[in-house]
Amino acid sequence: MRKAATDEIAPDEGDGPPGAGGPCADAKGAGPRGRGPRPAPAHAAVGARSGIPRRREALTGLAFVAPMLLLFIVFRFGPTLGAAFLSVTDYRLSGEWTFIGAGNYTRLLGDDLFWESLGVTAVYTALYVPMTVALALGTAVLLHRTLWMRGFFRGLFFLPYVTSIVLAAVIWKWIYEVQDGLLNASLRLLGAGPVDFLGSESLVLPSIAAASAWKGFGYSMLILLAGLQSIPREVTEAARIDGASGRQRFCWVTLPLLRPVLFFVLVIEAILGFQVFDAMYVMTAGGPVRASYSLVYFLYDSGFTFFDFGYASAVGLVLFAIVLVFSLIQRRLIGRDAD
């Protein structure tokens, strides 16, 4: 450990590039420079390198990247451009297509189903994000304060995250069941009437959001926990000595310091919220009366029920634009915080 520490200090003397300049790191010449005037034979050798070894290095580099590069060209860059192209055509299952310009987009603007699905997605996201982040923050704070069996509880709370949304949906659909579901059976014991959680237009989105929050909060919990643990103990300790109560310390010291992490988690969950599909496909098939018919469900139906590939691609681009806006907001906020 000690040896590593001195090594890390050395480049600083030489005003070395910050870690971000990763690729420059292999110019380990920075090491010898920091250590002073000692003649460095390795350095000289690097300098004497002629064009041939460098070309060899470039070729091996390209060869090692080649398989992944090929996959990315065919299956990432290609389809991304393809989506943009398809969205301005009327591409159908037969493979025939004509260029229709903004036709799909103007059609979207006049399509009630599209606006409905966008509204459902927005409401779902507005329910899902606070539920998930509140649960994640609450459990992260709990775990942070716990010393007894922390590892066990962290693992336990993370458990739903490693299962699939489909599994969560299947189980929660049963929990919400009107007749014998866990919730209604419990309500019956209390003498309360049955509640049709998934059959009611007003309850269906909160119910699905709660099931998704149960499944998804573990990821944000781990990130928030790491954020909490990176806050120096001295800071909260100083506030305590100054007489701040537990709640004051949390609201005025911990939360502001946690803000960048919290933003990150909020945006990540919002992006996930806008991509919701699996849970609705399994739990409600979009019902009742399309009360849980999300944007991706609309995309899926356009593509694989009506085989209207051009139209579905236009929906995909709308989703991309929304996610992009969220990512840019995130970058803005976190960037400003870093200043």
Place this chain on the structure above:
Amino acid sequence: MAPPSTSAERAAAPAPAPGPVSQHPAATARPPRRAVARLGLPVLLALVAVVTVTPFAVMVLVAFAPAGGQTLPGAFDVGRATLDNFADVLAGADITRWAVNSLVYSLVSVLLILLFSSMAGYAFAKKRFPGREILFWSFLATLMVPFQATLIPYYILVSELGGVDTYWGLIVPTLANSQAVFLMRQFIVQLPDELFEAAKIDGASEWRIYTAVVLPLIRPVLATLGVFVFLWHWNDFLWPLVIGQSAEMRTLTVGLATLEGENVAINQVMAGATITVIPCLLVFGLLQRYLTDSIATSGLKS
């Protein structure tokens, strides 16, 4: 070198600090609010634990209950527990085939993603070649594009190539994983160049350096990433749903969703769900171990 050492510090720092101090006799003199707070913590933990575990408990209890005998978990009659639901669901649906599909999809993807992403990560970290920066950033930029946005061109591409209802059609498109490349590159960049130089001076070929030097050094990342990739694929839904159109090509996750949709008795659905979740839990055990392991090994590394 920085991230591992800080994570090791994080793991080590909070543990010894406050525990014993608050156990001192002076603590008993504190006002009663402290006592409430100290009692509140375990109660809240237990509450969250119950909420987390209950759905799993419901699944297992309904799966083992006799047909039609599902009620509150408290009303579960251990004496009447049965394996019939598992036998019935295995007989009624091709679950074994679905499990094989899920295993092929997950394991082959893990192996190939680990191979290709470590190769690419090594090149991005340690080799100079023209276009390296642009390539790396364009790989990363694809993270911004949600999968669903490119679902249609994906499907058209794979179906034009004849990949619908095939293993390769299911697997190959998912191999272009930018997160894996990113993780590998970030890890390999920290390894000292001297290790590779020494092997080169000994006359090792580039491929030999990769297999004999790089791969052993990145074992912790391989393990961690492997677990994550396995879970992503095992739990994946939309892509297998779209590409596996015949019943034989369903994965377990897609199969479970169709069971749910086909009016199969709830006891059998839950038995199927229990089967689906077992590999996740097994792998989760591994993940836990590798989380702590990776901290330990990175501590050793520096």
